[in-house]
Amino acid sequence: MAYDTVYTRHENFDKKTVEQLESIVPGGTSTKESDRIIYSKDYWPIALRWYLDGKLPALPDCVVWPENDEQVAEIIRLANKEKVPVVPYGEGSGVLGGTVPVKGGIVVDMRKMDRVIAIDDDGLMVTVQAGINGMNLERYLNHRGYTMGHIPQSLYCSSLGGWLACRAAGQFSTKYGKIEDIVVALRAVLADGSIMQSKAVPRSSTGPQVERLLLGSEGTLGIITEATMKIWPYPEERAMLSFTFNGISTALETVRKIMRKNVYPAVIRIYDENETLRHFQIKGKCMLVLLMEGARELVKLERKISLGICEDGGGAGQGEGPVFHWLETRFNVKESSEFVPKGFIFDTVEVSTGWKNAPNLYRAIIRAMRGIDGVVVASGHASHFYPQGVCFYFTFGGLPPKHTSPFKFYESVWDAIMESCLKEHGSISHHHGIGLMRAKWLKEEMGGRLAAFKKIKRVIDPNNVMNPGKMMKEGMNGGAGK
Amino acid sequence: MKDKYAWVMDSLSKAPLLTKARAVKHFLMNRNEYLPKKKVNADMDAVIKCALCPNMCKFDCPVLAVEKNDAVSPSGKMRLAYFIETGRINSVDAFEDMYKCTGCNACEQWCPFDFSVGDLLRGVREDISDMDMTPPNIIEIKENLERNHVMYEKKYSGNGNKYGVVNGDVLYFMGCEVSSNRNEIADSMVKIFDAAGEKYVLLEDEWCCGYPLFNLGFTEEFKKFAEHNVGAMEKSGCNVVVCSCPTCTHIFRDVYPRLGFEIKARVLHSSEYLLGLVENGKVDFTSIGKEAVYHDPCVLVRKLGLEKEPRELVKRAGMVLKEAEFGGKDTKCCGMGGGMASTNPIISSKMADARLKSLEEQLSLIVTACPTCKTAFASRGAEVLDISEVISMGMKKEKNEGHGAEKS
Secondary structure, eight states: OOOEESSOOOOOOOHHHHHHHHHHSTTOEEOOHHHHHHTTOOSOHHHHHHHHTTEESOOOSEEEOOOSHHHHHHHHHHHHHHTOOEEEESSSOOSSSTTOOTTOOEEEEOTTOOOEEEEETTTTEEEEETTOBHHHHHHHHHHTTEEOOOOOTTGGGOBHHHHHHHTOOOTTHHHHOOHHHHEEEEEEEETTSOEEEOOOOSOOOSSOOGGGGGTTOTTSSEEEEEEEEEOEEOOSEEEEEEEEESSHHHHHHHHHHHHHTTOOOSEEEEEOHHHHHHHHOOOSOEEEEEEEEESHHHHHHHHHHHHHHHHHTTOEEOOSHHHHHHHHHTTOOOHHHHHGGGTOEEEEEEEEEEGGGHHHHHHHHHHHHHTSTTEEEEEEEEEEEOSSEEEEEEEEEEOOOTTOOHHHHHHHHHHHHHHHHHHTTOBSOSSSOOTTTTGGGHHHHHTHHHHHHHHHHHHHOTTOOBSTTSSSGGGGTTTTTO | OTTTTHHHHHHHHHSOHHHHHHHHHHHHHTOOTTSOSSOOSSOHHHHHHHHTSOOTTGGGOHHHHHHOOGGGSHHHHHHHHHHHHTTSOOOHHHHHHTTOOOOOOTGGGGOTTOOOHHHHHHHHHHHHHHTTOOOHHHHHHHHHHHHHSSSSOOOOOGGGTOBOOSOOSEEEEOOHHHHHTOHHHHHHHHHHHHHHTOOEEEOTTOOOOSHHHHHTTOHHHHHHHHHHHHHHHHHHTOSEEEESOHHHHHIIIIIHHHTTOOOOSEEEEHHHHHHHHHHTTSOOBOOOOOEEEEEOOHIIIIISOOSHHHHHHHHHTTOEEEEOSSOGGGOOOOSOGGGHHHHOHHHHHHHHHHHHHHHHTTOSEEEESOHHHHHHHHTTTOEEEEHHHHHHHHBOSOOSOOOOOOOO
16 A cells, blocks of 8 residues: 555454445445545545545444445444444545544445425426435426526536535526525434434424534535435526725625625625636636526616616726636636646635625735735625625635645645634635634534533433544544645 | 746746746746656656646546545556556555546546647556556456457357458448347348448458557557458448447548558448438338437447437437437547446446436437447447337338448
């Protein structure tokens, strides 16, 4: 074995456990070296550098592919009996190390549970198994005249279960909402092997929404196996607008006014000067792109209102071209492939804030990134909007200074961003989640809520078998600093 | 380049001097620090780029769709390939995974770099062969092909008088699947040639186009097949080579010339050739009056770009075509692409089941334009017609006397 692992495991995995797993999921268990290598990581950007250097984050002991709830439950029951970790795996597109099996154990790939169960046309809902790939679900819906409206950049390589477990957001979220707004009901196997199912009704008043604990739990409480999601008739009309502004504050102020009108374009994106140059080759300006979709008359009206506010706000109209360009290139993810082999370290960090502090937070984080020795690229855009505030999506890239390990450099930029975000009263993640990379900041983010979450975790998962080492500060210890 | 990286230059202008100097050095030297030191056949720059991608094409990979294992996803295979090429792994499992690809090119259409994992794997397989680590079942395929010159036992008899070498204008290259398992396609083609009054010839000593060897990383062995076939084609004196198999067409058109084997005659897929006959009025039709769902063969639609031709042809024959849920360039592999039926029969079988189920949800009668696709579905009991059979079935009458070349 001519490769290393970043995290060292302490547990001993009994071979008999594999035999028992094989009896639960006949033909659906693997301990092959090639499979263990592939399931050693997700899309955590620092792991790309490690991989090129011949290092894997952590090897699982085995991978299983259950086909139904009962098998998922039995796997979890076995894990409790043997005290071995269970790491749920959707499509492995997470960017914070959330599916890295830091303590080894069983990676549960949910992909065999990918069936669309039913479409309820009257109620505009689809019930589907959580292992389904995002694009395959959206294509299925599109071919039948619907959309779910959840189109993250990772659409092609992420899963419904992963979206729910991380509280994901798509590019069209300003209209359709984040995944927690789209989900109606879900079914999950909890950490003790019991099955929980909520009702596919629009609203209830029947006690706390316990099932919602699973949203954002990142596999630490159980495995989501099925969900009922809102869908919409495929939009009959789309309208596109774009404007350039002098400075990001003016653009933000303009969009805030649109949101105040209770108008929800599906896509709103504001790029700072550097990203406007990067994506649209326009220097010294901030690009705003707007895409409205839905019923024809409504789209027409949304366009009219948005156009008026943008013009009043000093925006210079750029027509539909930039929006088409964005539509055509929005899934081109090339930067890691192009720059990581040249020694650059890249990542993106998304945070959210209320309107009042939005420009300050943007400036503080850009300044914080630039303040780290070795950072070359520090840019941002705003891409999910609410009447209450906005999500900023920052990109950094650079070269570790001499005598600084890639991880130390990477971590120092992250620390700078997180510290600035908290100082400026932002929330440290809008939709990528916590995983390993943000774990040490969760206490400051959640305050007393983290203690409550830990208590809940201890009750539901007393043996700490579900995705151990994630979301909690102790997760990072013992590995990534290498 | 200047415009594309203006944002990088803009960023650099804001960076401190030392950082700027180091970044410029890294960026302008444009060096991939991770390429293996020794010379390899694989395009390692592309392998690494693909391996570092979040796997943006994976949803459309037919192998992953049935295997559900990221190790055989497009980027997954490249991640393993990087470890193989850099000597970090040496396990049989990883080598075997390098052969789990149909070469359907679905990945290419979603790739910002226009990579086809099927193409990238070829170099990796050449390197595996150089390491003497080719899996035994792959070696067996190669040896059988070298011994027999065709993939399967040849069964087509040529109906007694259809082989020849004397100045046929049209050479009909059957390909392994037709000569062995799909003789009815050759029969239909011969019937059409006769009806249209074409002067045609079939090669008595037709060898496989060599695709399996090329695809599995045996380039030198492949060249022998190219040399034989090009020689035989020239000897036939033909002006046009017509293939029923999209892969043969692609290999003759695109791969032979790349390796220095030029075919002087025009190479046409049967859909192009037959449409030409119809448009030139050499074939007339009665209306077949049947409805069928059309299955786009991957190589035909993605490598040869022939999407409209087969549809137009079938329409002219009076058959009503219904589109598959995934048609045109969005088609799904029949399961037998890339020699998967030989290299990985279980995966191949699962893919065929999946595609057939999806097609049959539209209609029970399937029309396609690839003999291998036909076998994938017909061997599962489906009613499948090749485009040549549709034409042969719908021809009004035999307009002309046949001019099949004399047997040499």
